[in-house]
Amino acid sequence: MRVLFWNIRGVRKEAGRRALKFLLRESSPEILCVAEPMVEVSSFPSLFFDKLGYAAEVIPNNRQDRVPNIWVIWKRGMARPSLVSMSDQQLIVEIDWMGKRVLMSFIHASCFKIERRSLWSDLASISTISSPWVVIGDFNATLMSHEKRGPGNFNLGSAVEFQAMADSCMLFPYPSQGKKYTWSNNRKRGNVLAVLDRSFYNEQWIDEFKNVFQGVLTCSASDHSPLLIQSFAVPKPPNIPFRFHSFWMENNGFLPLVENVWSQSVSGNPISRLAQRLKNVKLAVKAWAKGAFPNLNEEVDKATSNLKRVQDSIAESGMTDLLFNEEADARTGLLNASKLHEKMWSEKAKIKWLKNGDRNSKFFHLSGAFQKGKIISSNIGLASELANLMQSAVRGGGMGIKLDVQKAYDSLSWDFLLATLEKFGFSPKWINRVHQLLISTRISILLNGGPVGFFGVGRGLRQGDPISPILFILAEEVLCRGLKNMVVEGKMKSLSGPRGAITPSHLLFVDDIFIFMNGSATYVKQLHAFLSKYQEFSGQMINLEKSKIFFGKIAPHRRQFITEYLGVAAATFPTKYLGVEIFKGRVKNNHLLPLLDNIKSRLAGWKGKLLSIAGRVELVKSVISGIPIHNFSIYWWPEGSMKLVERWI
Numbered sequence: 001m002r003v004l005f006w007n008i009r010g011v012r013k014e015a016g017r018r019a020l021k022f023l024l025r026e027s028s029p030e031i032l033c034v035a036e037p038m039v040e041v042s043s044f045p046s047l048f049f050d051k052l053g054y055a056a057e058v059i060p061n062n063r064q065d066r067v068p069n070i071w072v073i074w075k076r077g078m079a080r081p082s083l084v085s086m087s088d089q090q091l092i093v094e095i096d097w098m099g100k101r102v103l104m105s106f107i108h109a110s111c112f113k114i115e116r117r118s119l120w121s122d123l124a125s126i127s128t129i130s131s132p133w134v135v136i137g138d139f140n141a142t143l144m145s146h147e148k149r150g151p152g153n154f155n156l157g158s159a160v161e162f163q164a165m166a167d168s169c170m171l172f173p174y175p176s177q178g179k180k181y182t183w184s185n186n187r188k189r190g191n192v193l194a195v196l197d198r199s200f201y202n203e204q205w206i207d208e209f210k211n212v213f214q215g216v217l218t219c220s221a222s223d224h225s226p227l228l229i230q231s232f233a234v235p236k237p238p239n240i241p242f243r244f245h246s247f248w249m250e251n252n253g254f255l256p257l258v259e260n261v262w263s264q265s266v267s268g269n270p271i272s273r274l275a276q277r278l279k280n281v282k283l284a285v286k287a288w289a290k291g292a293f294p295n296l297n298e299e300v301d302k303a304t305s306n307l308k309r310v311q312d313s314i315a316e317s318g319m320t321d322l323l324f325n326e327e328a329d330a331r332t333g334l335l336n337a338s339k340l341h342e343k344m345w346s347e348k349a350k351i352k353w354l355k356n357g358d359r360n361s362k363f364f365h366l367s368g369a370f371q372k373g374k375i376i377s378s379n380i381g382l383a384s385e386l387a388n389l390m391q392s393a394v395r396g397g398g399m400g401i402k403l404d405v406q407k408a409y410d411s412l413s414w415d416f417l418l419a420t421l422e423k424f425g426f427s428p429k430w431i432n433r434v435h436q437l438l439i440s441t442r443i444s445i446l447l448n449g450g451p452v453g454f455f456g457v458g459r460g461l462r463q464g465d466p467i468s469p470i471l472f473i474l475a476e477e478v479l480c481r482g483l484k485n486m487v488v489e490g491k492m493k494s495l496s497g498p499r500g501a502i503t504p505s506h507l508l509f510v511d512d513i514f515i516f517m518n519g520s521a522t523y524v525k526q527l528h529a530f531l532s533k534y535q536e537f538s539g540q541m542i543n544l545e546k547s548k549i550f551f552g553k554i555a556p557h558r559r560q561f562i563t564e565y566l567g568v569a570a571a572t573f574p575t576k577y578l579g580v581e582i583f584k585g586r587v588k589n590n591h592l593l594p595l596l597d598n599i600k601s602r603l604a605g606w607k608g609k610l611l612s613i614a615g616r617v618e619l620v621k622s623v624i625s626g627i628p629i630h631n632f633s634i635y636w637w638p639e640g641s642m643k644l645v646e647r648w649i
Contacts, residue, residue, distance in 0.1 A: 001097060001209070001231045004029035005106065007138045007197065007224035010038040017048070019221035024052050027217075027228050031081075031095065032073040033106040035138055035224075040067050049073050059093065061086040069108045070137075085126070089119040090137075092126065100208060103129060107137025113158045116141065120165035127169035132208045135171060136199035136229060138183075143195075144601075145593030149181070150192035154593055156644070163600060171200035174214035174229055182216055182225045199229045209233050239450040242282050247343040248289060257288055296341045303334040379509045380580045380634050386516040387573060387582050389495045389503065390552035396520035398495050398552035401527075401568065402575060406543040408511035409472060410460035413539030414438050417475050424474060434471065437462075459539055473510065479534055480508050483515065491526040493518035512578055519554045524562050544568055548575065580631050587635045595631060599645060 004027055008016050011034065024032065032054065037044070041058045050056040055076050060068035070091040074081055081093035084103065092105045105123065109116050116139075123135065141162045145154045166173075181193035199214050206212060209231035217226040248254055261284045266276045307330040314323050390398035405411075414435070421431050441462055442454040461468040486492040487505045495516050497503035506515045517523055535541055548571035551559050563570050574583035574591055583591050631637070 001031075002027060002029040003031045003033070003104070003134070003136060003229045003231075004226060005033045005035070005136045005138075005197065005199070005229075006219070006226035007035040007108065007222060009036050009222040009224065011044060012039055013221065015221040019219050021052065023217065023219065023226055024054070029228065030075050030078060031104065033091075033136070034071040034073070035106075035108040036069050037071055038067060041071065050076075055080070059083060059091070061088070061091040063088050070106050072106060085122070087119070087122060089116070090122060094131075100132070102132040102134070102205070102208070105133070105135040105137075107135065107139055109138060109140040111140050113141075113155070113161065116158075117161065120161060123165055124168050127171075127202070130204060132205040133202045134199065134205055134229070134231075135169075135201075136227060138197045138224060140196055143198075144597040145590075146597065147181075147195035148193070150185075150194075151190050152192060153590070156593075156596075160600075166200060169200075170202055172202070172206070174199040174201060174212055176214045176216060178216035179218065179225055180216075182227070184223055186223055197224055197227050199227060201231075205231070241446070241451055242286055244285070245289075245293075245343070247340060248285070248293065251292055253288070253292060254285075257284060293340065296337065299337040300334070300341050303330070303337040306330045307334050376509065376578055377634065379507050379512075380578050380582070382504065383507055383514055383577045383582050384634055386495060386503065386507075386514075387550070388584055389497055390516065390550065391584065392496055393553050394496045394518070396493070396518040396523070397554035397558075399517060399519040399554060399562070400550040401515040401517075401566075402548045402550070402571075402577070403513040403515065403531075404543040404546035405511050405513065406541045406546075407460075408540055409463070409468075411540050412460055412472065412475055413537070414459055416478075416538045417471060420475050420478055421471075434467075437465075437467075475538065476508065476510065478538070479513070480506070482530060482534065483508075486526060486530060491530075492523045493520070507577075509578060514577060519551070519558065519562065521558070521561065524565060528566055550575070580634060587638060589638050589640050592631075592637065592641050596641065596644065 004023060006020070006023065008020060010016055011020070020034070032049075041060050044058075046056045049058070053076055054073050055078075057080070059072040059081060061070045063069065066088075069088070070086075072081060072091060072093055074095075079096045081095045081104075084092040084094050086092065089109050090105055090107050092103060095102050095104060103126070105126070107119070109119055127133075139162065141158045142148050142154070143159055143162055143166075145156075145159075148154050165171075176198075181195055182197035183194050185192045197216075201212060211232045213230055215228040215230070217228055219226055258281055261281050262277055264277075264280065266273045266280075268276065307327070310323060310327045310330045314327065317323075387400065390400055392398060417438075418431055418435060421434065438461075439456075441457050443457060444451045444454050446452070461472055483492070483506045487494055492505060494503045494505040495518065503516070505517055506513065508514075515527070517527070531542060544567045547568045549563060549566065549568050550571055550573060551562075554562075559570060574581045574594075576582070576594070581591055581594060
């Protein structure tokens with residue numbers, strides 16, 4: 001199913017009608033919603049949509065003495081959508097899609113926060129439905145601070161209310177592709193960009209369609225970008241890989257089953273016997289799980305219905321010993337079914353940080369953190385101090401370069417790695433073993449949920465292999481020592497620090513590279529030459545589009561020369577380094593907005609509703625201990641930000 005939403009800002013405009021025709025022909029949506037047509041339906045030519053293959057009829061919302069601001073149109077041949085409800089800010093229809101009734105809410109929210117509250121209440125009242133439900137439109141509000149760019153403050157209060165609505169309705173945002181921002185004020189000076197248009201779906205929608213995404217399209221006829229949401233039912237592949245759920249081990253029959261299958265006699269050499277036993281266990285567990293753990297959604301519904309039946313009997317005829325026992329059994333059954341359902345969805349949602357906290361980061365980042373003398377907060381603190389030193393008035397000025405290495409782990413040249421091991425003094429026997437591990441690598445991909453083929457690789461390190469992080473760190477040491485030698489040889493100059501203090505020229509924490517240096521043209525050229533050679537030898541490539549340059553007190557003409565010579569765009573602080581925002585000067589509330597966004601998303605209500613009370617406590621503990629811990633070790637938080645987080649908890 002394809003649904004197109006566009007705030008056209010007036011269908012009378014020739015440019016708007018022309019653009020709408022193009023969008024309908026290119027995307028061919030089954031359902032179209034036009035917001036802010038700014039005319040009565042009767043005043044618009046009925047043949048316009050008819051010629052494009054759509055029903056000549058339009059369902060508008062009723063705004064009493066004002067023209068409708070939402071039109072819904074559908075493809076010719078589809079059953080007419082049934083109107084469920086409408087208001088000044090929404091229009092809800094029910095659609096028969098391949099025999100399934102689905103709900104669609106189309107939104108054009110008010111610009112005023114107090115008026116949007118009635119919309120949030122309307123959406124919350126309909127969220128109790130059990131049908132697939134999608135919500136799409138212009139909400140005139142942003143959720144996260146990074147969704148607005150330009151002059152003016154981010155409206156945190158409005159975002160909190162918006163998020164509260166999405167949480168209470170158990171709505172999930174559509175994965176988005178294309179442009180980031182959906183609205184612009186189209187001004188040369190004081191240009192503002194924001195994400196005002198978006199779409200959500202509920203759990204029943206994803207159960208029905210499986211594959212969903214939102215495309216933000218390009219169009220010049222309005223200040224809003226059109227949204228095209230697509231939802232497809234992906235057939236279950238016949239070769240879907242075996243998925244093991246950890247809660248299976250809590251069943252009393254699990255261990256005896258595994259022990260029985262493992263003890264069966266198999267022939268062959270030790271490796272083949274191990275492989276055969278693992279295969280036998282997989283087949284046995286897979287068959288056992290189908291009987292021990294049937295459809296958990298159905299089990300919860302069945303247990304709920306059973307408890308309701310018993311409680312209805314108690315309400316009708318009074319409590320008896322038999323009904324008391326039946327109710328206790330029904331409560332226990334519902335509790336057990338809910339626990340299994342909770343565990344299954346926690347695993348599917350990948351909420352590993354509930355238990356593992358910050359350990360759910362990249363594996364090789366952890367290995368880097370456990371190197372002797374390597375503490376992640378030390379790098380963050382140094383980056384913060386060096387960012388302030390960049391502003392010193394010295395000849396050449398100060399600058400910082402944040403490099404993004406493209407696929408750093410997967411692009412490492414094997415020849416470079418083996419040569420590095422040899423230079424570090426490893427024995428030929430050990431180097432040969434590493435080489436054999438590398439060339440024996442085979443990978444498989446999932447196509448529509450099923451594994452396809454095995455492919456050899458010619459570079460990179462194995463993800464998840466315990467030795468890979470160490471090999472990666474040894475290879476990156478070449479870059480680190482090369483930058484140090486440049487400073488020693490006078491080819492590059494670090495920032496000027498306090499008298500008697502030695503300032504580092506770079507910070508390298510695994511694949512996060514931040515270079516702080518004097519901005520003289522000679523040093524910039526030498527750095528460019530060194531990085532070019534390093535890329536050639538190591539196989540790693542610097543992603544120029546994602547890399548950034550930060551300037552201190554450097555003249556505009558030299559800034560332009562440096563950005564053009566290195567091919568890296570200039571940026572301004574704050575910027576994120578190792579998960580912490582780095583900025584100049586004292587901490588202000590607006591500096592912490594990205595971090596507050598992260599905390600808010602982790603504390604989203606839909607995650608809490610999947611958990612028991614104890615689970616929610618662990619959720620809060622893991623969020624509070626995992627996300628801001630490095631920030632607390634670097635900065636003092638403003639009181640206002642602390643109180644805001646406390647309110648969310």
